[in-house]
Amino acid sequence: MDALSRIKQLGMPRRNDELWTFFPVAKIPAPEFPEASVCEEDFSDEKDFAALLPVAQNVHPMVKDIAEGASEMALLKSNNDFGRTVLNIGKNAKASIEILDNKVLHPLVAERFDINVAEGADVEIFFANPACDLPLRFRHFRITQAAGSTVRFSAIERGNGISRVSIDDFLQGPGASIEIRTLNMLGGNAESHHRLHIYHNAPETTSTQLSRNLLDGSSRASYDGSVIVGNGCTKTLSGQLVNTILLSEDSSVSVKPVLKIYHDDVECTHGNTVGELDAEQMFYLVSRGIPQETAKKMLISSFAKETFYPLPDSPAKKRLLQVLE
């Protein structure tokens, strides 16, 4: 079934759709679609409207191949309302991919990234969007990882509109691992919604998720993260942690961790903290003569930077920490 037919079958996202539980679905404008789909790929199993939307719009995919053993840095930027990028990362290749912001000011912008990571490849994917006024943006990532591959996905979101990032990661080969680190720094009426499905489909695979939120004004964030460990996937390691600091009375966060485990001998954890700035840390700083407001900024900055400190030295780490300076 092509993407357009699948969208017609599914209809627009609804509040009772578990993939859109926390998203303000009423704010999604009904897009206009072409009469027929030109893409012949089968999307009959795809359930996420955001994953289908760019394909259903018949966008011409940008395909980039990184050769076996190569080492490359790349910048990706979509200049249309809808964009699709296919990245094929060769065996044992090393890639650093930064996704730049789409500045098209249309009511709805949607991008889809298909990232195929071959055996032993090491890939970092990151974006640190400058504060922008895109009213509604979807970014969907479908990542497939072969044995021994490593993916580090890192993002900072600090826009003024409504953003949704969805990730489907398939750990298909033994020893594959993904590390996801995201930071939302939101104010006003901004919203950021993350929906992740991590499929551990091979033994000895690892996934790490850390999501941090700094929410001010009336901003909202949500984290809907599922980890699915398949039968026979022994020695799976999975950890999920969401830390939120609410800087205002009206900001809010919703977190939904889901673990579906079909095998013993795995280690899966999840945690969630919501609070204000640490009172003892604040006292310590001001007791050294630092004014309250400056101390607050220092603590906010430290909370934000900590999201990315554990990353290995790389273009992603450099860029993300630079943005936070």
Add this chain to the structure above:
Amino acid sequence: MLSIKNLKASIEDGTQILKGIDLEVKPGEVHAIMGPNGSGKSTLSKVIMGHPAYHVDGGSVELDGKNLLEMEISERANSGLFISTQYPTEIPGVNNVEFLKMALNSKRAYLGLPEIGEDEFKKLCEEKMELLEMDDRYRDRGVNDGYSGGEKKRNEILQMAILDPKVSFLDETDSGLDIDALRIVANGINHIMAPEKAVILVTHYQRLLDYIKPTYVHVLRHGKIILSGGPELALKLEKQGYDWIEEK
């Protein structure tokens, strides 16, 4: 210099921890406060610095004639008060040296002085770190982040050395220190001490007072100073404990 009169303070549930503390500290003096666990020693330092977990029920605290209790916490620090808590707080993500510079410049701004120059600050930092035998690892890490107990105490004294306060209230600075570290930290405190400054030491043991000679020793129990004396009092407490005082 520091004048504490009939200071009473309680925690949120209304339990009174300090029940009328009187303490006069003059320039050049070292005061040692000893006492059983839970007597209110740590609370005293936090209350005079304005920790939000405590409510002042009465009394006064003045530093050079200025009422500290009416000041913001940062203002108390910039007026010349320094406290080191028993368990220094870790702040990952805030670089230790940048924090020191920020604190020093906050004090300088309060005193109407310009920001310290890069070279001058670097020199100051190097000098004080050398005094405390601290290596470069302290520069790159977050404030107390991942430090051992002894490293944290040393870092506290580094802050004291750089901020150059009039009155320093050091709460169990000797805990967690091995023999060499105790000597280094104590020497650092002695080096920073000057005739126009004062130090209040909270300790359980004589060993710190072997290095830093106190002018007065006080016993704090049940939220009040129940006995004061000279350095010989600490030796007696070390031998006999606290029970004899109540018996007296």
